[in-house]
Amino acid sequence: MPQNEHIELHRKRHGYRLDHHERKRKKESREVHERSHKARKMIGLKAKLYHKQRHAEKIQMKKTIKMHEQRKSKQKDDDKTPEGAVPAYLLDREGQSRAKVLSNMIKQKRKEKAGKWEVPLPKVRAQGETEVLKVIRTGKRQKKAWKRMVTKVCFVGDGFTRKPPKYERFIRPMGLRFKKAHVTHPELKATFCLPILGVKKNPSSSLYTTLGVITKGTVIWGKYAQVTNNPENDGCINAVLLV
Amino acid sequence: THRAVITHSSPFQTYVDVERVLIQLQDETGEVLGSPFDVPLDISPDKLQLVCNALLQKPVPYLFFVKDAEVVSSLGSCVQELGLETEQVLPVVYQPQAVFRVRAVARCTSSLEGHTEAVISVAFSPTGKYLASGSGDTTVRFWDLSTETPHHTARGHTHWVLSIAWSPDGKKLASGCKNSQIFLWDPITGSQIGKTLTGHTKWITWLCWEPLHLNPECRYLASTSKDCSIRIWDTVLGRCDKILTGHTHSVTCVKWGGDGLLYTSSQDRTIKVWRAKDGVQCRTLQGHAHWVNTLALSTDYVLRTGAFEPATATINPQDLTGSLDEIKEKALKRYNSVRGEGHERLVSGSDDFTMFLWNPAEEKKPVARLTGHQALVNEVLFSPDTRLIASASFDKSIKIWDGKTGKYLNSLRGHVGPVYQVAWSADSRLLVSGSSDSTLKVWDIKKGKLNADLPGHADEVFAVDWSPDGQRVASGGKDKCLRIWRK
Numbered sequence: 001m002p003q004n005e006h007i008e009l010h011r012k013r014h015g016y017r018l019d020h021h022e023r024k025r026k027k028e029s030r031e032v033h034e035r036s037h038k039a040r041k042m043i044g045l046k047a048k049l050y051h052k053q054r055h056a057e058k059i060q061m062k063k064t065i066k067m068h069e070q071r072k073s074k075q076k077d078d079d080k081t082p083e084g085a086v087p088a089y090l091l092d093r094e095g096q097s098r099a100k101v102l103s104n105m106i107k108q109k110r111k112e113k114a115g116k117w118e119v120p121l122p123k124v125r126a127q128g129e130t131e132v133l134k135v136i137r138t139g140k141r142q143k144k145a146w147k148r149m150v151t152k153v154c155f156v157g158d159g160f161t162r163k164p165p166k167y168e169r170f171i172r173p174m175g176l177r178f179k180k181a182h183v184t185h186p187e188l189k190a191t192f193c194l195p196i197l198g199v200k201k202n203p204s205s206s207l208y209t210t211l212g213v214i215t216k217g218t219v220i221w222g223k224y225a226q227v228t229n230n231p232e233n234d235g236c237i238n239a240v241l242l243v
Numbered sequence: 244t245h246r247a248v249i250t251h252s253s254p255f256q257t258y259v260d261v262e263r264v265l266i267q268l269q270d271e272t273g274e275v276l277g278s279p280f281d282v283p284l285d286i287s288p289d290k291l292q293l294v295c296n297a298l299l300q301k302p303v304p305y306l307f308f309v310k311d312a313e314v315v316s317s318l319g320s321c322v323q324e325l326g327l328e329t330e331q332v333l334p335v336v337y338q339p340q341a342v343f344r345v346r347a348v349a350r351c352t353s354s355l356e357g358h359t360e361a362v363i364s365v366a367f368s369p370t371g372k373y374l375a376s377g378s379g380d381t382t383v384r385f386w387d388l389s390t391e392t393p394h395h396t397a398r399g400h401t402h403w404v405l406s407i408a409w410s411p412d413g414k415k416l417a418s419g420c421k422n423s424q425i426f427l428w429d430p431i432t433g434s435q436i437g438k439t440l441t442g443h444t445k446w447i448t449w450l451c452w453e454p455l456h457l458n459p460e461c462r463y464l465a466s467t468s469k470d471c472s473i474r475i476w477d478t479v480l481g482r483c484d485k486i487l488t489g490h491t492h493s494v495t496c497v498k499w500g501g502d503g504l505l506y507t508s509s510q511d512r513t514i515k516v517w518r519a520k521d522g523v524q525c526r527t528l529q530g531h532a533h534w535v536n537t538l539a540l541s542t543d544y545v546l547r548t549g550a551f552e553p554a555t556a557t558i559n560p561q562d563l564t565g566s567l568d569e570i571k572e573k574a575l576k577r578y579n580s581v582r583g584e585g586h587e588r589l590v591s592g593s594d595d596f597t598m599f600l601w602n603p604a605e606e607k608k609p610v611a612r613l614t615g616h617q618a619l620v621n622e623v624l625f626s627p628d629t630r631l632i633a634s635a636s637f638d639k640s641i642k643i644w645d646g647k648t649g650k651y652l653n654s655l656r657g658h659v660g661p662v663y664q665v666a667w668s669a670d671s672r673l674l675v676s677g678s679s680d681s682t683l684k685v686w687d688i689k690k691g692k693l694n695a696d697l698p699g700h701a702d703e704v705f706a707v708d709w710s711p712d713g714q715r716v717a718s719g720g721k722d723k724c725l726r727i728w729r730k
Contacts, residue, residue: 081402085361085379087705088405088448089536089621089663092493092510190681190701 059161124217127204153231155212181237265332284319308336341670345713348728353391355725362719368413370551371710373430377404395433411455411549419447438481445469455549456575459567467494485522496538508535533594541588544627545581550574553669556712592620600649611649626671637661653691666709677704
């Protein structure tokens, strides 16, 4: 770290090296490779700290990229007519539905606190670990067996970023990740395809809840709905709205 | 008072010793028919009907009322319930019903896809020949009713088509969009007539044509918008004729009355009465405590159908025939017969859960305040014979009120979500309602009960209309398809 401006001064007086810009460009592009080399080879406490910091960085990067993408695509949408057409008598009435949603959420929270859950599928077969998680062998001689891959459908949130692959204990394959569920309203017998907000509880185990594994009987959040099929067999999630 | 004493003197002859009572037949306005005469107390409505037909020489079905209570089984039971004296002359009011009877719709004959966004407004033409629907995908589509297939797609709007209105002669359709433009379409070719009418600065909330009997050419159109103004357009020249300002908030509804008065309701809690000829404001009707959402005139139905008489409807709807003068005369005759002696009555529904019944041509004070709903009133409609008012509200119920006095009659419950729109059948015996719970329900007014439940839509039902010839009901909603229902 220069303590004075002698570098700038020299540059002002004599200019840059002839290959300066070329070298700079190449060094910067090599930086990515060197970073990944370091990340792979580091061990011990240093590695832990570094990986933690890097994970946080990655999450930030993902968020900014997403925001940029949204900004770019928005210009196209402005020309198109927005969705959600409503008749004239409903135009000035946004506030009502939002209030209803909020009051519904409050009611459901109250119900949950009181522990009163009228669930359509009360008894669900418990799924053991061997069924839900598959062992993945790693290591030079394929002897280590601490990684697990989820074999059932799961839900990961919007801002989900994978942990560094070296440290991932639970792998949730992209093919088994679902964002939408077919929710049936029991009274109206109408089915809607709605986005999932989260997994509330998986009856088999709390571990599965934290992982976001969706099996028959799982309660997914939003307006609570309970899953009624085996999604890994059907390829879609069918649920019944809990009213 | 004696009970009826039946003594059998022989198996073939029953000598019935019942009370007799003097009744005086009156019509709704109080005019007496003939002189008081003597009838047995247990006379049934059928026999009364025969008497009326004989006296009036018109074979029309009637309903009979003693002091606003309908005579259902026999005059005697009615009198007993009311506790009236049989010594005096009893006034019995007769009400002619529609000669034709509209059959209730029971099945969905077709589900017309085509719109790529929610269907926001649906309207049958005054004769019931054409059907038009406006949607969030900025198109207005015309549908061929005999084959129940798409006919034309009218493109031109740049935003959601919020309201559509047929001209009373059925030759033009006006549609207003969220970008404050109004287009006129020809239903036969599906192409635009004339220029685009621009001028409003915010979205169009309601469109209303001038009644046929005032101008058989159907030239003038009134439009209201969120920019607090009402514009009267000359559709032949394609320009704005008058601008009526005065409201301070969005104008929600406009009705062009048959006497040359315009009624407008607004979110500033007032209803203003204007003279259509020169655009001068006559009156401001105040009383509501929140936004006034909707207006209904007692002569609404007859102004909408113009010269078309639903009783003369045929299986295949026809266009109006005759010269302009003939049409104007027919429309005027129909209008006068429906309006009756008094002036037009106006009912307004509001966000303050109540409605007011007004006599706007005469006075500023309301005739009655109709309370009872537990959520905002979204639509009110007079029945085609102006005797009843139906109000649809977000509290999932529909209430029926008397059209003259505003007295509460009946509540129709059954929907599980806010009721958005209602439509009367042409004979005023049936009512269809569409709600956000995606079902339509047909109600029998006489019994006060549900006649048919029509599920089928996949999402909220935004617009409902019953064709003036009574054959079909059309409904459109958020699930982007238009459904046609028949008996």
